[in-house]
Amino acid sequence: MIDALLNAITPFNLALALFGVIAGTFIGALPGLSATMAVAVLVPFTFTMDPASGLIALGAVYTGAIYGGAYSAILVNTPGTPAAIATSMDGFPMAKRGDGDLAVTLSCLGSVVGGMVGALALLLLAPPLSQVALAFGPVEYFWLAIFGLSLIATLSRGNTVKGLVGGAIGLILSCVGSAVVGGDVRFIFGQTQLLGGIPVIPALIGLYCIPVLIDLVIKKEAHLERRAEAVSGFRFTEAVGLMLRSKFNLFRSAVLGTAVGILPAAGGSVAGLIAYSEAKRTSKKPEDFGHGATDGVIASEAANSATVGGGFIPTLVLGIPGTPPDAIILGALLVQGIRTGPQLFTQQADIVYTFVFGLIIGTLFMLPTGLIIGRYAFRLIVSVPKTVLAPSIALLTVIGSFAIESNTVHVVIMVVLGVFGWLIARVGFEASPIVLGLILGPIAEAGFVQAWLIGGAQGSIPAMFFGRPLSLAIIFMIVLTLASPALVNWRRGRMQEKGATP
Numbered sequence: 001m002i003d004a005l006l007n008a009i010t011p012f013n014l015a016l017a018l019f020g021v022i023a024g025t026f027i028g029a030l031p032g033l034s035a036t037m038a039v040a041v042l043v044p045f046t047f048t049m050d051p052a053s054g055l056i057a058l059g060a061v062y063t064g065a066i067y068g069g070a071y072s073a074i075l076v077n078t079p080g081t082p083a084a085i086a087t088s089m090d091g092f093p094m095a096k097r098g099d100g101d102l103a104v105t106l107s108c109l110g111s112v113v114g115g116m117v118g119a120l121a122l123l124l125l126a127p128p129l130s131q132v133a134l135a136f137g138p139v140e141y142f143w144l145a146i147f148g149l150s151l152i153a154t155l156s157r158g159n160t161v162k163g164l165v166g167g168a169i170g171l172i173l174s175c176v177g178s179a180v181v182g183g184d185v186r187f188i189f190g191q192t193q194l195l196g197g198i199p200v201i202p203a204l205i206g207l208y209c210i211p212v213l214i215d216l217v218i219k220k221e222a223h224l225e226r227r228a229e230a231v232s233g234f235r236f237t238e239a240v241g242l243m244l245r246s247k248f249n250l251f252r253s254a255v256l257g258t259a260v261g262i263l264p265a266a267g268g269s270v271a272g273l274i275a276y277s278e279a280k281r282t283s284k285k286p287e288d289f290g291h292g293a294t295d296g297v298i299a300s301e302a303a304n305s306a307t308v309g310g311g312f313i314p315t316l317v318l319g320i321p322g323t324p325p326d327a328i329i330l331g332a333l334l335v336q337g338i339r340t341g342p343q344l345f346t347q348q349a350d351i352v353y354t355f356v357f358g359l360i361i362g363t364l365f366m367l368p369t370g371l372i373i374g375r376y377a378f379r380l381i382v383s384v385p386k387t388v389l390a391p392s393i394a395l396l397t398v399i400g401s402f403a404i405e406s407n408t409v410h411v412v413i414m415v416v417l418g419v420f421g422w423l424i425a426r427v428g429f430e431a432s433p434i435v436l437g438l439i440l441g442p443i444a445e446a447g448f449v450q451a452w453l454i455g456g457a458q459g460s461i462p463a464m465f466f467g468r469p470l471s472l473a474i475i476f477m478i479v480l481t482l483a484s485p486a487l488v489n490w491r492r493g494r495m496q497e498k499g500a501t502p
C-alpha cells in the first residue's frame with residue numbers, strides 16, 4: 001500500500017486528479033451533462049496512460065461530476081445530475097433567502113466527507129461488502145424500489161396525497177416505450193421516437209428547470225436575494241459549525257450512501273433521497289425541511305458522493321457495475337487488459353490500490369476547488385440580471401437535452417414536461433415525486449416481473465416476495481417510512497399535551 005500511495009502522489013497523477021475534479025465539477029454543474037457523459041468523454045484519452053493513471057483520471061471526473069450537480073440544484077433549482085435531486089429541495093430555498101453561498105459550502109464539505117467515507121470503504125472493506133450485492137436478487141430490488149417510492153410520504157411537503165399522485169404520474173411515464181422485461185411496447189401512440197421510453201435527463205431538466213425559467217420571466221422580483229455579507233466570503237467557519245452540530249446526520253448519510261452505492265442500479269439519486277428522508281424523520285424540526293434546512297443539504301450531498309466509492313466495490317470485486325459511469329469505467333478496465341474479480345486485489349494490487357489512493361486524493365481536491373468555484377458561481381448568479389440569466393439557462397437546457405443522444409425529440413420532451421410541471425405546480429404538485437417514480441419505475445418493474453416468473457416456476461410466488469430475510473427487512477423499513485409522518489404528528493401532539501398540562 002505504501003508503494004501504491006507513493007505512485008498516487010506522483011506529480012502526473014496529482015495533476016490528473018486535480019484536472020479530473022475540476023472538469024467533472026464544471027460538467028456536472030451544467031444541466032443535462034451528466035457524470036456518465038463526463039466519464040465517457042474522457043475514456044479514450046486514458047488508453048494512452050498506464051491503467052492506474054487512467055483510473056485516477058476517470059474516478060476524479062466521476063467524483064467531481066457528482067458534486068458539481070449541486071451548483072445548479074442550489075442556484076437555479078435544476079439538479080445538474082440526478083444525484084442532486086434531494087439537494088435542490090433545501091438548497092434552492094436557502095439560495096432564495098440569500099444563503100446560497102452557505103449552501104454551496106455545506107454541499108462541498110458534505111461531499112468531501114461522504115466521498116472519503118466511500119473511498120475508505122473501498123480501500124478497507126471491498127471484498128466483504130461486495131457480498132451484500134450478491135445477496136440481492138430481483139425481489140430485493142423490487143422491494144428496494146418500493147422503499148424508494150415510499151419516501152414520497154416523507155418528502156411530500158405537507159400533502160402526502162399529492163406526493164403519491166405525483167409518484168404515480170412518474171410510474172406511468174416510466175412505462176412509456178418497450179418493457180424492461182419482455183419488450184412489450186406501451187403508450188407510444190404511434191410515435192416510434194418513444195420506443196426507448198422517457199429519458200431521465202431531459203425529464204429532469206424539464207420538470208425542474210422550465211418552471212424556474214417561466215417564473216423568472218413572469219415575476220418582477222429578483223431571482224435570488226442579494227446580501228452584502230453573503231457574497232463576501234466562503235462562510236466556511238459557519239458551515240463547519242453547522243457540520244459539527246450535524247455530525248451524526250453527516251456520517252449516517254455517508255454510510256447510507258456507501259451501502260446504497262454497493263447495490264447495482266440504485267445510484268446517487270436513491271442514496272440522496274434515502275439519506276434526506278432519514279435526516280427529516282429524525283430531525284427535531286422536520287417542518288423546516290423543504291424550506292431551507294441545512295441538514296437536508298448535508299444529508300443529500302454526503303450520501304450521493306459516498307456512492308462513488310461504494311459503487312466501485314461491486315465493480316472491481318465482482319465485475320458488476322453499480323451505475324452507468326461504473327459500467328463505462330469497467331469497460332475501460334477491460335480494454336486495458338485488467339480482469340475484475342476477487343483476485344484483482346491480490347494479483348494486480350498495485351493498480352487497484354493506486355487508484356483507490358488517487359480517488360481519496362481527488363476527493364480531498366474537491367475541498368479547495370469546490371469552495372472557489374462555488375463562491376464565484378453564487379456571486380455570478382446573484383449579480384447577473386434576469387434578462388441575461390433566463391435566456392442563458394434556456395440555452396443550456398436545450399443543449400443539455402439534445403447532447404445526450406443528439407436527438408431533437410428529447411428537447412421536445414423536456415419542454416412538454418417542463419410546461420406540465422409548471423402547470424401542476426400551480427395546484428400544489430411537486431417535481432420530485434414525479435422524477436422519483438420515473439427513475440425507480442424500471443427497477444421496480446424488472447424486479448417484480450423477474451421475481452414473479454421465478455416464483456411461478458418454483459410454485460411459490462408468495463414465498464418469493466415475502467419469505468426472504470432481506471425482503472422482510474426492506475418491507476419493515478417501508479412500513480416504518482410510511483408510518484413516520486403519523487408517528488411524528490402523534491409524538492408532537494403528546495409533547496404539546498404535556499406542555500399544556502400544569
